Amino acid sequence: MQQCLRRLLLHRSHVDMLGPARLTPRRQHPREYKVSEGSLRHQKASPGTAARSPSLGGGRFVIVGDWNVTQDEGTLPLSLARGQVQSMDPSIEVQSIFTNPLRTRRIDFGVCHRRVHVDSVAHFDRKHISDHVCVVYQCALRPQCPTFHAPAPVPLSENLTDEAISKNFEAVWRPAELDRLIDAGLLEQAWQMLSQVAEDALGAEAHDRAHHPARGSHWSPVPMPAQTARVSAHGHESPTLRTLRRFKAQVDQLVQQPHASGLCRAVQRSVCKLRQLLPDVPFVQLDAPAAAAEWASQACEQLACQEKQAKIQAWKRQVRDDEARARAWVRRKACEALEAEQEAPGLSVLPRAVHPANVVVQQAQKWMDKWTASHSAGADHALLRQVLNAVPQGACSDMQIQLSVEDLLKAARSMKKKMAGPDWWTTDLLLKLPLQWWEAATKLWMAVLHTSHVPESWQKSWILLLHKKVNETRPIGISPVIWRIGAKALNGKLLPWLTSFLDHRALGSAPGRSTSDVHARLLLAAERGCNTFVQQDLSSFFDSLDHRAMRSTLERLGAPRSFVGLVSAFYSRSRRIFRVGLYFTSEWQTATQGCLQGCPLSPTIALCFGHVWARYCASPQVDCAIYVDDRVLWPRSSVQDSPGEELAGALARSDTVDRAYGLACRPEKCALVAPPDDDRLRPLWERGYPRTQLLQVLGVCLDVCSQNASLLKLSLQKIRMRLRYLRLLNPSIECKKRIINSLITPTFTWAGGVAQPSKDELKNVKTAIATALSNSVTFEAPWVLLCAVHGWEWDPEWSLAWSALQAAARFHCRPPAWLDTAPLEEALAPWPVVLPRAAQAVRECGWQIVQQGAVIQKRDDSGRLRSFHFGRDNPKVLKMWLIERFKWVGVLNCNRVATSLHRPDPSLARGLNLPPPAHNVHFALAGHRQLGRQGSLNVRRAAVATGGSGWHVAKKIPERRAPLTCACGLEAPSRPHLTWNCDALTPLGVLAQLPDTRAGERLFAAEVPDYPPAMGQEPRSVQAPALVTHLDAAFEHLVRIQAEEHGLLLATDGSSKCDVGASAVVTSDAVFTTSDDSEDQSAFTCELKALQLLSCALLQLTSFSRRRLFVLSDCQSALAAVARPTHCTLPLLAAEVARNFASVRALGLEIEFAWIPSHGKQTSWRPPGEWSVTAQACRLLNQRADEAADRAREAHAAVCTRPQWWRRWEAAKKWEEKAILASAASAGALETFFRQSVSRAAEDAGEAFSALDNL
Incomplete structure (x- = not known):
């Protein structure tokens, strides 16, 4: 018989706070449970407090009763999100059954420990019992099938240094x-x-x-033990405290019955047990038990307090990562709410299992049937040989793979916070180990590669079954972390092999290839006039891959033999165990088919399958693209008028590949895409694919008629639901920002350069975000100030524009690898064609795209043309442009600024009557950011121009009922009045600098001029020719004195201040400096341009043989950028410098670089051993380069207006801070005045009543 909670009808005891109810079997009666029930009588009794209190007692529990709030009100959502409790209502359908007398809200429900599972919920409407609906929960303490869990590994110390x-x-x-x-x-x-x-x-x-x-x-999994903890009236307590309480009760009773011999013997036995648990038990005199009773009472209180504090600390550790728990709860609750809005499923698709133990058993059988399918239903190896023979043979099978310690450490660092595998190791633990351990792990991994013998424990994986649909799950394999670390490092080593055969058709899961590349190819095809496509989707792709077919494919493509042997060995004895939550299957099982989803090598294997399919199906008349299991085919320009026959032939070849590999497409998820009433694809209609004009692939929907791309899975309702539950949680505003950046912003910015929401959709998202912030910032806060204080990531329009510009920068600076094999019309297409939404974002800002997308230009207020060069200027410059644009539009469009709103009645406490700002001004908004995140509440409110008015202050004083009269005698004081125009409360400090426009009066926004360019009227000329002459002479001098083996020593440096910079190249007897008018004048850019000056000069030398050069630089980032140009913020400039140095090396010049600490730091530094120079000489030369760069920067600043602009910006910031502080001070003064008025009115009323009494 299934164990369940006994249905109890308990009286409603009114208590101030609902006490913890426990769900634990009593030892004597295993099917009886202690259940407490109560009601929240007072509003001060917080439901969240009641929900948190059981977690401090430990063990499983149930809380049921009339809460007087719903599950989405009060502080209860925070407890639900943190995992302290879980709702006993298993579905949205149950939560929609209202229980209050009016049947409008569900306030009668239960919450419980996360390991208590509800089997069923019943409702009874019994008017003769209660005017509420009676709710009955049936909880299975043990499922109907055996339960298993993983044994706990050897515990490790947490605080070792x-x-x-x-x-x-x-x-x-x-x-x-x-x-x-x-x-x-x-x-x-x-x-x-x-x-x-x-x-x-x-x-x-x-x-x-x-x-x-x-x-x-x-x-092996072990049976899950039954709950053995005992519960008392005080909740779950330790055996020591329970023994002590029993002893206390016995001695208390002995005080009342001193002559009870049986009680004396019981006390003696309890003392013996207690001495084994507590060493400080005093001597107990049975004939005088009062002293023992007093000690027991104090000891109980002290021990209970200690245990409570220990449980509180454990609870704090458990909820330390509140943000992660909150994020997961918001996502889950939003999904549940969306599911509730869908049409109810039929009886045939109701869940067949609810309890996790039953789910894991049923789903494990389903997936093992898939992964152990007979070979007759899998790949056709004879047909596969024919397919592979049509694919060019690879030639990298002899490639040797070498893994280094740095490779493993880099892979491990990138996998921090990842889930542990079946061996319980995590990267966070392994990274604590010394370097010697990682050297040994590298040696072991190299032995695994060379011998193709994978340790048995590395072949084990637990399969996490993630809920997908009703009765459906998605299996995610988690292998041991040491296997995942090595596999990820191995992927990087396979890049030369992959690039040897990959082309522009297979675009998934390799460096330099992503979903955006598929979108780019489809948009380019549509741009060339193609409007017919065939879309296919493979069913259970990873789970259907045949292990033997894997090996044959890798060998045909020329994979390194060690890699082929490693993959074959890993899957030859692949052991798997299934897991749902804490519940496991009873034993490990061997899979003979399928590729683990979650293994770092799986995407690489899938890419090889995709390449075979693409090479076999493509033809001169049909092109195609594949990303893992998503495939698209389309006709080339030559056959677009009648593409049916050619596409039919390509699909026939596709079917051949699928039969060879044992794969299959689901017709309902495929599509024939063509304009309406277009029958050019009639030869394909017999396949039963849906016909549509929308190409839906990889999250983007392309309309082949209008060629407009939109986001496929963007759900405004999901965004609203997530923001709704985020508002219910009400974390700090910084936490809200991070959750929005992870759950909201990516939903509409991930494909910003290709597809984006409409203006109306963005407006709705902005409104939803503002609503979610309403319990942190009042509704009246101007949006531009909110973004200025907390970051422009709040603004969905700004986030979308910035993501589009970032996509453009990536495409231009780091071109996709597939462009090397693509046709010329695709390979030469600039980013404005490939990323139309990014080009649209540039146009909407009023800027221009020139030089085939290499440069973005804008005109400043003076009419000067300002240029941003992709890859040569820091992206921060473009980001600053975008922020200034949105800041300018936000201030001018703010209703307080655009509209007068000045009240005409002179008896009202009004502000200043000022005009709006001119359209050619800019605003600092720097003081707002400085004060908006710190200081008192009044200061933070003033920073976003909220609060501080008579209406707001009066709300804090409910006793005040008189008219809102300011201290100056005028009525209804406004915020501008108190800040600028009140004779009594306006601080004197702000009267000296009153604002000139509404922006300053109402938003405290100080005006600043447009940001000036870097140069004046006469830009500096580059000194490369003089440097060439000097280097030639220096090298010739070394040859004449026969000291060429010693080489020539020089130093480079860059300097920047107030966004004005210069570069210098210095030898022992000459100095060469340069500066330019580029927008980016940062220190890193100047350091890199110093190396650029040197590299350009070296290319013009008259002779290169027998010449050696030593270069010093105190900027490690610049040297790293030259070594790896694609990994820095200026990839094109760094690549140019790297190419120049590579060219002069190829011509015979020996050149070596070394980093030197700046300004005499690290006195132990020494130059490389092969350099024939001293450390002192190097430091002196580096100091000369530093001084030369500083002098050049000061000369540059003398002809540039940027330093003056920064001084004006600092003055504007100080004015804004003074205005914000004045507004906060005046608000505080008004509150003091109102409270004093209330106190005086109360005193006057008291005196009046006293006078009446005397009469």
Whole structure:
């Protein structure tokens, strides 16, 4: 018989706070449970407090009753989001059954511990019992099937320092033993040794190993034990405290019955048990038990307090990552709300399992049937050989793969916070280990690669079953983290092999290829007039891949033999165990088919399958693109008038590939895309594919008639729901910003350059965000000030424009790899063609695109043309342009600024009557950002121009009922009046600098001129020719004195201040400086331009042989940019410098770089050993370069107006801060005046009543 909660009808006891109800079986009666029920009588009794209190008691619990609030009100949503409690209503349908007397709200419900699962919910309307609907929950404490869980691994210490870890490691590290195991091919034992060493270094205790499995060992699921904790009237307590309470009750009773011999013997037994648990139990005199009773009472109170504090600390640790829990709760609740709005499913698709233990058993059987399918239903290997023979043979099978320690560490650092695998290791734990451990792990990984023998524990994965639809799940495989680290590092090493055969058709899961590349190819095809496409979607692609077909495909494409052997070995004994929450299947199972979703190597394998399909299906008349399992085919220009036959042939070839690999497409998820009434695809109608004019692929919907692209899965309702539940949580505004940036903004900016929402949709998103902020910032706050204080990421229009410009920068500076093999009409297309929404964003800002997208230009207020060069100017310049544009539009369009709103009645406490600002002015809004995140509440409100009015202040004083009269005697004081125009309350400090426009009066926005260009009327000339002459002479001098082997030493440096910069190249006897008029004058750019000056000069040398050059730079970022240009913010400039240096090296010049600490730092620094110069000479030369760059920068600043602009900006910032502080001070003064008025009125009323009494 299923154990369940006994249905109890309890009286409603009115208490101030609902006490914790417990769900724990009593030992004597295993099917009886202690359930408390109550009602919140007072409004001060917070439901959230009631929901949190059980978590402090430990153990499982249930809270049921009349809450007087719904589950979306008060502080209860915060407890639900943090996981302190979970709702007992299993679905939205249940939550929609209202229970209050008017049947308008559901206020009778239950919440419980997250490990309590509700089987069913029943409702009864019994008028003779209650005017509320009676709610009955049936909870299964044990599911109908056996339950299993993973055993806990050996515990590790959490607070070890790096020194302690290194000391522990040295004590157990035996490198010779590890080498012996690796040389003998015992790789499983080698990994177990490495794992045990890691555990010992991280504080594992020897006595724990007897009760917990080691992380490198094999383990099997164990039956989940029944709950054994006992519950008392005080909740879940430790055995010590329960024993102490029993002793206290006994001695208290002994005080009342001193002659009860049986009670005396019970006290004696309790004292013996208690002494084993508490060492400080005093001597107990049975003939005088009063002293023992007093000690027991104090000890109970102290121990209970200690346990409560310990549980509070445990609770704090549990909810320390509130943001992650809140984000997950918001996402889940929004999905549940959206599901409730859908049409109810039929009886045939109702869930067949609800309890996680039942779900994991049923879904595991379903997936194992898929992964162990018979070979007759899988790949056709004879047909596969024919398909592969049509694909060119690869030629990289002899490529040797070498993994280094840095490769593994880099991969591990990129996987921080990732979930642990079946061995419980996480990258966060492994990164604490010394470098010697990682060197040994690298050696083990290289042995695995060379021998194609994968340790058995690395082949195990647990399969997380994620809910997809009713009775459907998505399996995500989580392998051991050491396997994932090595596999990710291995992917980087496979890039030369992948680039040897990949073309522009297979575009998924390789560096330089993404979904945006598929979108770009489709938009280019539409731009050339193509309006017919065939779309296909593979069913269960990863789960249907045949292991033998994997190996054949990799070998045909010339994959390195070590990689082929590694993949084959990994999947040859692939062991899997299924998991739903804390519940596991009972045993490990072997899969003979399928590729793990979640393994870093799976996308690479899928890319190889996609390449085979694309090469086999494409023809001179048909082009195609594939991204993992999404495929699109379209006719080329030559056959667009009658593409049916050619596309039919391509689809026939596609079917051949699918049969060869054992794959299949779902017709309902495929499509024939063509304009309405277009029958050119009639030969394909027999396939049963849906016919439409919308090409829906990879999240973007392209209308082939209008060629407009839109976001496919953008759901405004989902955005509203997420923001609604975020508002219910009401975290800090910074936390809200981060959650919005992760859950809201990416939904409409991820494809910003290709597709974006409409203006109306963006307006709705903006309104929803403003509503979500209403409990942090009042509705009256101007949007432009909110963004100025907390960041422009709040504004959906700004975020969308910035994401589009970032997409344009990526395409122009880091062109996709597929352009190398694409036809010329695609390869030469600039980003304005490939990213039409990005070009639209530029036009909407009033800017221009020139030089085929290489430059964006705008005209400033003086009519001067300002240019931003992609890849040569820092993107921060473009971001500043965009912010200034939105700031200018936001201030001028603000209703307070655009409209007078000045009240005509002179008896009212009004502000200044000022005109709007001119259209050619700009605003600092710097003081708002400075004060809007700190200071008192009045200051933060004033920074966004809210609060501080008579109406707002009066709300704080409910006793005030008189008219709102200001201290100056005028009525209804406004914020501008108090700040600028009140004879009594306006601070004297602001009267000296009154605003001139409404922007300053109402938004406290100070005007600043347009940001000036970097140069004056005479830009500096580059000194490369003089540097060339000097270098030639210096090298010739070294040759004459036969000292050319010593080489020539020089230093470069850059300097920037007030956004004015200069560069310098210095030798022992000459100085060369340069500056330009580029918008970007940052220090890093100047450092890189110094190297650019040097590289350009070196290219013009008259001779290169027998010449050696040593270059010093105190900017590590500049040297790193030259080494890896694509990884810096100026990729095109860095690439030019790198090409120049590579060219002069190819011509025979020996050139070496070295970093030197600036300004005499790190006195232990020495130049490279092969340099024939001293450290002192290097430091002196670097100091000369620094001084030369500073002098050049000062000369540049003398002909540039940027320093003056920054001084005006600082003055504007100070004025804004003074105005904001004055507004906050005047608001505080008005509140004081109102409260004093109330106090005086109360005193006058008291005196009047006293006078009446005397009469």
